Amino acid sequence: MHETDMTKALILTVRNWWEAQPERPQISQVHLTVGQFTCVEPVSLQFAFEVQTRNTFLETAKLVIQETPLIAFCHHCQQEYRPEIGVQYACPDCRSPMEDIRSGRELKINRIEYCSDSAESYASNL
Amino acid sequence: MHQTFDAALEINLLHANQEGADHNRAHFDAWGITCLNIMSSPGAGKTVLLEKTLAALNQTLKIAVIEGDMTTELDADRLRQYRVPVIAINTGRSCHLDSKMVAGGLHQLAHQYTPSDFNLVLVENVGNLVCPAEFEIGEHAKVALLSITEGEDKPLKYPVMFQAADCLLITKIDLAPHLEIDVNRIIANVRQMNPGVTIIPVSAKTGEGLTVWFDWLQSQIPSAEKIASKLPDLTSA
Ligand SMILES: Nc1nc2c(ncn2[C@@H]2O[C@H](COP(=O)(O)OP(=O)(O)OP(=O)(O)O)[C@@H](O)[C@H]2O)c(=O)[nH]1
Ligand SMILES: [Mg+2]
Ligand SMILES: [Zn+2]
Numbered sequence: 448m449h450e451t452d453m454t455k456a457l458i459l460t461v462r463n464w465w466e467a468q469p470e471r472p473q474i475s476q477v478h479l480t481v482g483q484f485t486c487v488e489p490v491s492l493q494f495a496f497e498v499q500t501r502n503t504f505l506e507t508a509k510l511v512i513q514e515t516p517l518i519a520f521c522h523h524c525q526q527e528y529r530p531e532i533g534v535q536y537a538c539p540d541c542r543s544p545m546e547d548i549r550s551g552r553e554l555k556i557n558r559i560e561y562c563s564d565s566a567e568s569y570a571s572n573l
Numbered sequence: 574m575h576q577t578f579d580a581a582l583e584i585n586l587l588h589a590n591q592e593g594a595d596h597n598r599a600h601f602d603a604w605g606i607t608c609l610n611i612m613s614s615p616g617a618g619k620t621v622l623l624e625k626t627l628a629a630l631n632q633t634l635k636i637a638v639i640e641g642d643m644t645t646e647l648d649a650d651r652l653r654q655y656r657v658p659v660i661a662i663n664t665g666r667s668c669h670l671d672s673k674m675v676a677g678g679l680h681q682l683a684h685q686y687t688p689s690d691f692n693l694v695l696v697e698n699v700g701n702l703v704c705p706a707e708f709e710i711g712e713h714a715k716v717a718l719l720s721i722t723e724g725e726d727k728p729l730k731y732p733v734m735f736q737a738a739d740c741l742l743i744t745k746i747d748l749a750p751h752l753e754i755d756v757n758r759i760i761a762n763v764r765q766m767n768p769g770v771t772i773i774p775v776s777a778k779t780g781e782g783l784t785v786w787f788d789w790l791q792s793q794i795p796s797a798e799k800i801a802s803k804l805p806d807l808t809s810a
Contacts, residue, residue, distance in 0.1 A: 449668055449704040456589055464582065475577065479586070486707045486733050533730050536766040544768040545736075554586040554707075563576050 450491035453554075454499050460556055465504060474508045476560035483532060484517040484551035517551030590708055593672030597711025600679060604688040607794045608696065610670075610710055612734055613718035614727075615700030618744040620648045621777040622718065622786075623695060627655035629787055634794065637686070639678045639696040641670040648697065658686055669704040670696065672711055692794055702727065706734035714739040714793055721745050725758040728766070735763050740771045740789055747776035 461477055477496075481487050489512045496510040520527050521538040527549060530536040536545040585591065601608045611619050627636060637658040640649040649661035660678040664670060675696065682688055696712065698705040706715075717738035719727055722745060728735040735741065741763055743756060760772055771789055775782035 449707065452667065452671070453586055457586060459589070460582070460584055460586075464580065472578070484733065484736075486703045530766075532732065536729070536732065544764055545766045546768060556582045556584045556586055558582055559580045561578050561580065563578060 449486065450488060450495045451499075453487065454492060454495035457496070457556060458499060458503075458505065461505065461559060464559065470563065471504075472561040472563050474505060474559055474561045476509045476511050477505070478511045478513070478557040478560070480513050480515055480553045480555045480557055482515045482517070482551040482553040484548065485554055487554060489514060513557075515550050515553050518549045519545045520547040520549050522547065587707065590672050593676055594709035594711040597672055597675055597679060598713070600688075601694065601711060601713070604691070606688065606691050606694050607714075608694045608710075608712045609714050609716050609790075609793065610696050610698060610705070610712035611716045611718070612698045612705045612738075613700060613720075613744075614702040614723060617700070617718040617720040617723065618777055619697050619700070619718055620651055622742065622744065622775070623652055623697060624655065625777050625780075625783055626695070626787070626790065627652065627657055629783070630790070631655055631657060634693050634791070635691045636693045636695060637682055637691050639670075639675060639682075639694060641674070641697055641699045658682060664699055668699055668701045669708050670698050670710055671708045675710040693790075702731040702734060706737050716740045716742065718742045718744050719759065721749055721752060721754050721756065721759070725755060725762060728759065728762040732766055735770075736766045738763075738767060738770050740773065741767075742782075742786060743772065743774040745776060745778070746774040746781055747778045 457477070457479070461474065465471060465474065481489055481492070492512065493510055500506055500508065517530050517532055518527050519530055521541065521543050523541045523543045524538060528538055530545055537543060613619055623638060630636065638652050638660070640652065640659055640661045641664050642648045642661060646661050649659045652659045660681050662670065662674050662678050664674060696710060715738050717734050719741065721743060743759060746756070749756060756774060763770060763772065773782050773785045773789065775786055
């Protein structure tokens with residue numbers, strides 16, 4: 448359910464960017480990074496995005512979600528490991544607790560891909 | 574000619590909520606208020622714990638409550654008996670409190686009372702083990718509750734809240750004799766992902782562990798006396 452709120456926030460951020468562009472370009476893709484150690488379900492996000500962008504400037508835009516795995520660093524073993532979400536978070540070698548999360552907490556709007564059809568705006572971007 | 578361009582944004586999806594949370598925290602700090610975000614699944618015992626806490630500490634501390642009950646004023650009404658300000662936030666269909674809702678609550682508090690008169694704001698979040706952990710509200714510490722009837726595996730299955738908690742209360746400990754549950758297993762499961770968390774087993778029914786909770790709560794409030802009592806330590810060191 449919180450994916451609905453997050454999608455609202457996402458659309459607002461993209462809209463702010465879009466409205467700041469003089470040529471109001473056609474946005475084709477919105478790229479997100481979603482960590483696996485967050486409360487966000489990519490499928491729900493995808494669904495909310497589809498519903499909420501209907502009949503808007505993002506109607507034809509595609510949401511591209513890249514998931515990042517949970518990776519922790521064990522200071523005792525001096526190595527990274529991948530905790531098994533739902534099962535085991537401690538270091539599999541020495542059983543030290545998970546303290547240092549190196550990946551998996553990301554919730555980030557990375558970039559926007561957009562098209563420009565007019566030669567004029569193409570030239571201005573050179 | 575059809576050309577594709579890229580614009581790098583690199584913006585956190587929750588940045589608006591985060592900014593709101595920082596703003597709330599700045600207000601709390603200016604007023605000298607410690608804010609605790611109390612989270613759990615539905616029915617783990619948040620409201621009963623608040624009732625016990627208000628009954629015990631209402632004289633010692635100046636407490637206000639922000640109640641994130643989904644649709645009703647039921648929980649808020651239970652707490653108003655203790656003669657503390659209870660700001661009820663109707664969260665509608667939302668499954669968590671966000672910083673904007675809490676900002677609305679703070680406005681109400683500031684409108685009806687003098688905020689600097691308080692030193693503790695307890696926020697009861699919406700009963701939900703998943704979402705509230707992702708939305709900061711401007712709290713100074715996160716308190717998670719897990720009732721022993723929920724099972725040993727819950728911290729493993731819903732790790733984000735337990736990983737972020739500063740204090741975990743294992744509630745309804747009085748029911749332990751009736752259940753096949755290993756409290757040490759719960760503790761070990763939480764410590765796997767959050768070794769520094771303070772864990773306190775409590776029963777609102779028998780009162781077990783409550784004084785430990787009250788002590789922890791008071792330790793979160795930087796009082797003038799405490800700062801003063803630390804001074805001799807500094808000089809003797
Ligand atoms: N046996 C026992 N029951 C408890 C204890 N604490 C709470 N309960 C019971 O658990 C039920 C739910 O308690 P609440 O305090 O309403 O739980 P909550 O977390 O506020 O629930 P929501 O606000 O709906 O999410 C009530 O029937 C309480 O009487 C306890 O320590 N022991
Ligand atoms: Mg309640
Ligand atoms: Zn290790």
